[in-house]
Amino acid sequence: MVSHPGSARARRAAGRLNAPRPALVEAGIDGTPRVVNRQLVSVVREEWRVVDRWWTEEPVDRRYFEVVLESGQNLCVYRDRERRCWFTQSA
Amino acid sequence: MIACLLIPGFELRAALRERPRLTVAPAALAPEPGAEPLLGPVTAAAERAGVRPGMRLGEALATCPSLVLVERDPAAVEREWEGVLRRLEDAGFAVDPVELGAVVFETGGVERLYRGVRPALERALAAVGSAWDPRIGAAARRFTALAAASVARPGQILIVAERDEEAFLQPLPLSLLPLPPERYAELEGLGLRRIGELARLPGDAVAERLGPEGRRAWRLARGGRRARVRGRAPAIELAEALAFPDAVANELTLRRALGSLLERLLARPERAGRPFRKLAVAARLVDGGSWRRAVTLRDATAELGRLRSALGPKLAELPAPIVELRVEAVELGEQGGRQLALVEPGGEEAAIRLREGLRQVRASMGTGSVCAVVEVAPWSRIPEARALVVPRDD
Helix, strand or coil, rough: CCCCCHHHHHHHHCEEEEEEEECCCEEEECCEEEECEEEEEEEEEEEEEEEEEEEEEECCEEEEEEEEEEECCEEEEEEECCEEEEECCCC | EEEEECCCCCCHHHHCCHHHHHHHHEEEEECCCCCCEECCCHHHHHHHHCCCCEEEEEHHHHHHCCCCCEEECCCHHHHHHHHHHHHHHHHCCCCCCCEEEEEEEEECCHHHHHCHHHHHHHHHHHHHHHHHHCCCEEECCCHHHHHHHHHHHCCCEEECHHHHHHHHHHCCCCHHCCCCHHHHHHHCCCCEHHHHHHHCCCHHHHHHHHHHHHHHHHHCCCCCCCCCCCCCCCCCCCEEEEEEEEEEECCHHHHHHHHHHHHHCCCCHCCCCCCEEEEEEEEEEECCCEEEEEEEEEEEEEHHHHHHHHHHHHHHHHCCCEEEEEEEEEEECCCCCCCCCCCCCCHHHHHHHHHHHHHHHHHHHHCCCCCCEEECCCCCHHHCCCCEEEECCC
C-alpha cells in the first residue's frame, strides 16, 4: 500500500500503531487489577505474560490482564515489571 | 445602464428587525464566534459616540460603555436578503447579488416599462422599502455604479452620465477599490489617496509594483470593463424544517433529524428529478439566535448518503442547543447530467476514485494527514512492535 515506507521522511514521521497508554490501576494483593481508570473491574477474563528481548538493553517483561469493567467495557491492561507501572493496550 | 443598489450594514439591520428600538441606540453587530474580536456594522448612534465598524471590541466598549452588542442572526439575514432580491425581481429587474446588502442590475429591459431610467430606479427603491435606507448608483459601467452607490445618501439615486464617469471617479477615495488592506497602506506610502491619482499612473508600472490585483484596481480606477450584468438564476423555494419540543444538542439526534429532512426534501415533487448543487443547513438556537451553513457539492447529487456525508459534519459546528433544524435547497443542478455506470466500478476506476478522495483529504487537512498501516513484525509478541503508521503523501 505504501510506495516508499522506508524513506527518510516516512521514518521520521512514522508512528507506532497500538502504542501503550498509561493507566491508573489499583491492584489486589495477588497483583490482579481491581480498579482501572477509576472503574471497578467486574471480571478478569484472561491473564498472560510476555517476556521478550531479555538479551537487549530494553528487555520486555509484562503481565497482561484482559478485564471487563463495571461499565461493560472490555480492556487489556498490563503491568510493566521493568518500569513498575501500568498501561492499557489492545493486545 | 447598470445600477447598484446598496444597503450598508445589512447584517446589522436584518438582525435588528426583531428589535427596532435598538436602531436608535448605540449598537453594533457582535464579532463572529471564534474569530478576531472585531465589531461588525454599527448604528448611527454608535458612530456618533465614536464607535467605528471593524474596531476592537475592548476599544469600542471603552469608547462607548452603553454600546449594545447584537448577536449575529445569519438565518434572518439570509431570509431578509432573499426577500429584498425577490421584491426587485418582482419589479422586473434581473438581479446579480454582489454580497449581502449590494446588488447590481441593468435597467435596459424595464426603462420602457417605467418610462425612463430614473422612474425605474425609483421603482426599485420603492420595491426594497425605505426601512432599509437603500441608495442607488447608476452608470454605464459596473464599478462606477458601485462607487456612485457608495457615496449616495439614503434614498438617493445618483446617476453618472458616461461622459462624466472619469471626473466622477477621480476625487473618490482609494478604499472603494477591492484591494487587501496592506495594499492600501502601500499606496498611501506612495502618496496616493484618490482613485484619479492611481488612474493617471502607467498601467505597466502599477502591475509591476502591485501585481495582478494592482493591475485590476488600476483598470477599475479607469472605469473598469464594459460588461453586461447577468441576472441570477431564479431562486427556488425548497426547504424542510423540523421543530423540536425541547432543545436538542445530541449529535446522534441531530444527524437523524438531518437524514429525515433530506429524505423529505428529496421526495418534494418541485425538484422534478433534479439533483442538488448547493444546500444549506440552518438552525434556530435555544437562546433565540440562529445559525446557517451552506455547502456547494462538487458534483450535483440526489443520493441520500452523499448528501448526509456533505451536511452531517456541519452539525458539529452548532454553537448551542437548537429548537429547529432546517435544510434548504439553494441551487439545483441540471436534470440527468450524470451518467450512471452499467457495472460496478472496480480495478483502475476504483483506484482513481480512491486517489482523488485522498488528494482532497490532503488538500483540506495538510500533508501527513493520510497514513497507511505497514506491518513490520506481525509475528512479534509485543503488540506495538507489529505495525507502524506511516504518512502517505504520494
